[in-house]
Amino acid sequence: MDAWWMCEVPYPQVPQAVLDAADSVRASLPNRYCDPRVAADLFEEVIDEYLLCDELGLNVCATEHHAGINSLVGSNPMLVGILARQTRKARILSLGTLVSLRREPVRVAEEYATADVISRGRLELGFVKSGGTEMASANANPVNNIERYWEAIDLIGKALTRHDGPFSWEGKHFTHRHVNIWPRPWQERLRMWAATGDPHTAVEVGRRGMVHTLVLRGPEGTRRAYAAYRNARSEAGLPPAPIDNFAYSAFVCVGDTEEEGLRAGGKLLWFLNTSLKSAPQYAQLLPGTAPPPIAGQAWRTRPKAGSGGGVASAQENARKLMSTTVEQAMAQGILFAGNPDSVFAQIKQFHDDVGGFGHLTMIGRTGFMTHAESEKSIRLFGKEVLPRLREIEPATAPLEPAR
Amino acid sequence: MNRQEAGMTQALLPRADRLTVCDVDLEVVRRGSGRVIVFLHGFHTLDPNARFLELLSRRAAVLAPSHPGFGASARPDGFETVYDLVHLYRAFLDGLPDDKVTLIGASFGGWLAAEIAASCPHRLDRLVLVDALGIKLGDRETPDILDVFNTHPDTVRRLSWHDPRRSAPDFDALSDEALTRHARNWEALCLYGWEPYMYNPRLTRWLGRIEIPTLVLWGESDGVVKPAYGRAYASLIPGARFALIDGAGHHPELERPDALADRVFEFLGC
Numbered sequence: 001m002d003a004w005w006m007c008e009v010p011y012p013q014v015p016q017a018v019l020d021a022a023d024s025v026r027a028s029l030p031n032r033y034c035d036p037r038v039a040a041d042l043f044e045e046v047i048d049e050y051l052l053c054d055e056l057g058l059n060v061c062a063t064e065h066h067a068g069i070n071s072l073v074g075s076n077p078m079l080v081g082i083l084a085r086q087t088r089k090a091r092i093l094s095l096g097t098l099v100s101l102r103r104e105p106v107r108v109a110e111e112y113a114t115a116d117v118i119s120r121g122r123l124e125l126g127f128v129k130s131g132g133t134e135m136a137s138a139n140a141n142p143v144n145n146i147e148r149y150w151e152a153i154d155l156i157g158k159a160l161t162r163h164d165g166p167f168s169w170e171g172k173h174f175t176h177r178h179v180n181i182w183p184r185p186w187q188e189r190l191r192m193w194a195a196t197g198d199p200h201t202a203v204e205v206g207r208r209g210m211v212h213t214l215v216l217r218g219p220e221g222t223r224r225a226y227a228a229y230r231n232a233r234s235e236a237g238l239p240p241a242p243i244d245n246f247a248y249s250a251f252v253c254v255g256d257t258e259e260e261g262l263r264a265g266g267k268l269l270w271f272l273n274t275s276l277k278s279a280p281q282y283a284q285l286l287p288g289t290a291p292p293p294i295a296g297q298a299w300r301t302r303p304k305a306g307s308g309g310g311v312a313s314a315q316e317n318a319r320k321l322m323s324t325t326v327e328q329a330m331a332q333g334i335l336f337a338g339n340p341d342s343v344f345a346q347i348k349q350f351h352d353d354v355g356g357f358g359h360l361t362m363i364g365r366t367g368f369m370t371h372a373e374s375e376k377s378i379r380l381f382g383k384e385v386l387p388r389l390r391e392i393e394p395a396t397a398p399l400e401p402a403r
Numbered sequence: 404m405n406r407q408e409a410g411m412t413q414a415l416l417p418r419a420d421r422l423t424v425c426d427v428d429l430e431v432v433r434r435g436s437g438r439v440i441v442f443l444h445g446f447h448t449l450d451p452n453a454r455f456l457e458l459l460s461r462r463a464a465v466l467a468p469s470h471p472g473f474g475a476s477a478r479p480d481g482f483e484t485v486y487d488l489v490h491l492y493r494a495f496l497d498g499l500p501d502d503k504v505t506l507i508g509a510s511f512g513g514w515l516a517a518e519i520a521a522s523c524p525h526r527l528d529r530l531v532l533v534d535a536l537g538i539k540l541g542d543r544e545t546p547d548i549l550d551v552f553n554t555h556p557d558t559v560r561r562l563s564w565h566d567p568r569r570s571a572p573d574f575d576a577l578s579d580e581a582l583t584r585h586a587r588n589w590e591a592l593c594l595y596g597w598e599p600y601m602y603n604p605r606l607t608r609w610l611g612r613i614e615i616p617t618l619v620l621w622g623e624s625d626g627v628v629k630p631a632y633g634r635a636y637a638s639l640i641p642g643a644r645f646a647l648i649d650g651a652g653h654h655p656e657l658e659r660p661d662a663l664a665d666r667v668f669e670f671l672g673c
């Protein structure tokens with residue numbers, strides 16, 4: 001198993017009273033609460049942590065989110081470009097530029113090709129659907145977001161792999177009559193990833209053979225999505241995907257002792273408890289968030305119980321996550337924390353529970369976790385956990401029926 | 404049965420509440436007889452028993468289609484722009500047996516009505532716009548129209564109604580089916596109107612082409628789009644008259660149906 005470390009560079013320094021009074025900590029919270037001097041310190045610390053990962057043999061992963069306390073990385077290619085130059089060995093996963101929010105996928109391809117060249121071929125491309133508050137902050141129509149997502153991926157993929165002069169793209173959402181990017185990427189073919197949770201998207205990710213990472217979905221949701229991926233390939237007559245095509249994203253914190261790991265790891269839950277707060281117009285009332293029979297129920301001021309249709313909506317999932325405790329997070333397989341032995345055992349258990357995966361994308365720092373705590377966790381993980389994870393022989397998962 | 408009635412009945416058969424236009428299966432409320440009034444709804448479809456439609460039907464044959472994607476109307480794949488809607492409704496009007504009909508459009512439907520009247524006036528005898536959207540008047544940093552998608556629902560509610568407590572829908576009292584319909588309307592509205600937000604930057608230039616008698620009516624308490632916008636809208640249409648409906652916000656057809664219907668009848672001379 002390979003491991004990828006990430007920090008979304010959150011900004012937890014907004015006074016709690018301000019956060020409590022705001023109906024949303026994303027999209028509408030005034031940016032006067034973001035002190036650029038504090039932000040600069042945060043970036044410096046986090047980039048240093050990425051460089052430490054590079055030293056210790058971890059790969060690195062950079063995300064993108066917009067206009068909120070959850071992340072200051074509004075421009076993924078910019079951070080990826082820095083990592084491309086500053087790291088030396090690590091593979092760099094962009095997870096990713098939010099392509100359904102960008103008007104010009106060809107520009108994204110240019111940025112990625114440039115970063116791949118600067119890093120001399122260490123870039124991997126991940127794609128995330130976006131949604132919620134980012135529809136408002138990016139002026140992006142939420143109803144056909146998924147269509148733009150796939151079309152942008154297709155166009156970026158073609159721009160990165162066609163080298164015989166300009167080609168034309170006249171798609172439904174993007175038109176570009178003269179595509180011919182320079183530089184071309186270092187790698188002939190860049191591995192593509194997708195972070196998603198719903199079985200519907202998993203099917204398409206499977207057909208395309210992308211690396212499928214599940215973010216904080218726990219064993220059941222992860223098994224279901226992996227199964228949808230595998231079944232989609234089988235139904236399309238495609239060869240089974242290697243275990244390397246499956247990944248899982250969770251909070252990870254390692255301490256010298258169990259107590260230390262749990263104490264610092266508990267700080268990671270800030271992401272769930274504080275940074276997800278969204279006003280209803282950016283969340284459950286946002287058009288296109290769920291099919292109308294489910295979305296309609298969100299207009300009730302007193303929700304009816306048990307109205308879900310089997311698949312949890314993003315909002316239902318968010319509500320559950322917001323009140324999560326450390327014990328619950330560990331029981332649900334979204335936090336692996338403790339001493340090195342314990343963290344290894346937790347990850348191994350989860351790995352076995354879901355039928356194996358090839359990559360752990362670890363959210364290593366968020367909220368009020370300090371630079372020192374983060375560096376210590378990275379060191380312990382790199383020296384004492386990662387070598388053992390690398391030894392895990394991936395089991396071949398059986399084909400599971402779709403549920 | 405007069406000519407209009409016979410023709411309309413034929414057009415709407417076999418199912419009186421469905422109509423297929425350009426292969427799009429539409430839900431249509433049809434009430435009354437006489438001269439034909441086509442009503443294009445706003446953010447949401449009107450209930451077939453809505454007071455406003457009932458009042459109109461006392462003196463006219465009312466046709467109120469649900470836009471594709473709204474209510475129980477189908478929305479074909481790729482049908483997702485106001486351009487599509489305008490062509491659909493032009494075909495709808497062309498399919499009616501009547502030489503000319505009266506077109507009433509409210510809010511989002513008012514935008515459609517203005518587009519249709521600017522491009523296809525020969526099918527219309529009169530135009531009524533009610534709190535209509537569709538044009539850009541303010542400067543680039545001053546939106547004319549409340550962003551109903553990116554604004555807190557409590558604010559949208561407050562600005563939408565003259566008396567929210569009396570007039571705004573009680574979602575807890577709605578059936579699951581009605582809520583599903585509401586969500587479907589919301590999704591379709593977003594698809595059509597997200598960007599540019601609820602207007603066509605080109606439309607202002609062409610409003611001068613509307614050569615039929617036009618009445619612009621506006622809820623005096625409309626906080627979604629202010630009466631001043633309505634006055635300016637009317638001034639861009641040659642000869643158009645403007646009047647306020649008191650005691651109404653953005654939805655006079657729901658909040659003051661009697662007053663709105665009176666204004667319409669007065670304008671139509673019926």
